Amino acid sequence: MIVAIASGKGGTGKTTVSTNLLAYISTFQKVVLVDLDVEEPNSGLFLNATKTNEEDKFAMVPAWDENKCTNCGECQGHCNFNAIIQLGETIMIFPELCHSCFACSELCNENALPMVPQKIGTIRHYEKDNLTFIESRLKIGLEQSTSLIEQTKKYVNERFGKETLVIYDAPPGTSCPVIEATKNVDYVVLVTEPTPFGLHDLKLAVETMKLLGKDFGVIINRDGMGNKDLEEYCQKNHIPIITRIPNHRIIAKLYSEGKLIYKHSTELKRKFENIASHLISYPNLVEK
């Protein structure tokens, strides 16, 4: 069973929710957290576990074999991403623009464009008792988030079956990395804040979930700030509000120190119990 923790707006508390949910659930059953916010993965800052594996991940990009090339320039014609340009007698490749479609390579009559691996990031795997944490980190300056997210999901699926609860900490926003992170999950939790920014971006996130046909619910973080517009929007649109996390300064303080919050008070523990039981007993998930 795979659940994604997502949001439209950044900074609403996705990582706070995912790390605390992981820690809480691990006290009674096996659970996996995968940090798919590959540009800024910071769930690991809150967790203490032992590293058991580290793997570099690669994207395939073309390399120019000058000796075989006849300079026909067809490769440039095939590339829709401007990743391969013919400049006089030289073929120039821009690997950072390449989408790894293999068209130039496979259509080259001289086999002068073999595909070669280019490192795009690293997966680190940590374990502690019931808790598994997998972090995926994009190399700074690169653009291939989506490819790294896809490969990380594959890494996880190869190791954990459908009976294990897997939580994805998704990137913020609604564009392609978020689509890649959420398109195959069973349920999405949207974390938001009750301000106009929060509401505006939640609506975008809701549209995304509907486009992908995903079941979803909302967690209102920093409840008490802003106004009631967001709550009304959820009620009007029959969007389940899973829980509300209060706007307490102590939460910000603990978070700033890289500490988990669920054990801080009975009230907070109950919030995470609510989230966990909502997910674990969600009707469709039980069927799947």
Added chain:
Amino acid sequence: MKEIVIISGKGGTGKTSLTASFIQLAKNKVVAADCDVDAADLHLLLHPDFDQRKDFYSGYKAKIDADTCIQCGKCAEKCRFDAIDLIEEKHTINAISCEGCGYCAVICPTSSITMYDDLVGESYISEIGDGCKMVHASLHIGAGNSGKLVAHVKKTANDIANETNKDLVIIDGPPGIGCPVISSLTGANLVILVTEPSVSGIHDLKRVFALVKKFRIPCACIINKYDINFLKTRQIEEYLKEEGITHISNIAYRNSFSEALTQGKTILEYSDEQLIEKLKLSWQKIDSLIMNI
């Protein structure tokens, strides 16, 4: 004409709230640009009139002509993105997964596949008062966030600034360190990093600065919500000194940020005098920095 880009790495540090205030403080010598095209929020504070709207196309999507398709499946074989599904025994393109590479169109034996321009979003040129223009955009759900729309917003803002003799373009940048951020940084004269004193904030600050460093653009930093954690604030201050990043100011955590925002106002339009003073001082520092670059 000079360009200031305001970014944060991490979301939720207060970047957009601060940017809106700085744009207002710059008064009529600025063109505003919202390059956070994925989840654009600046308009909720500056209230642009969405005057000139333009469709934005970027890249392609494939389309199969069901009438001429012989269902040979060669397209699905070659597609690296799992973008060709069999729906009711007909090969169909999944527009969400399709990356528009065009490989399927090339190898289709009956030429049944064509590529069409992908409408990924729209851009606007608006008025925001004080004789200022704002360029903003929004990306459609699920669209590839390659940075092209960001580049378009920037270029439009720069063109307007040049045509109307404005000294500055102030850009509300995207979060993260990916292509939209890279796109927003090219050609910038000054980068302002807005951070917060938390382990996540520091982690993301360092990652985004590593990116900015590659571009060799002068950099300055505002530590927002500094009183949440004094120790971490000091840590950041030391880091800024080590890296040669100008420290603009520390801003305390104030409910006014969210209260103003909830009323659709910028901080300058709200009643927190202490905070307004802080922002004015911060802007003065930024203004003198950019004038000397």
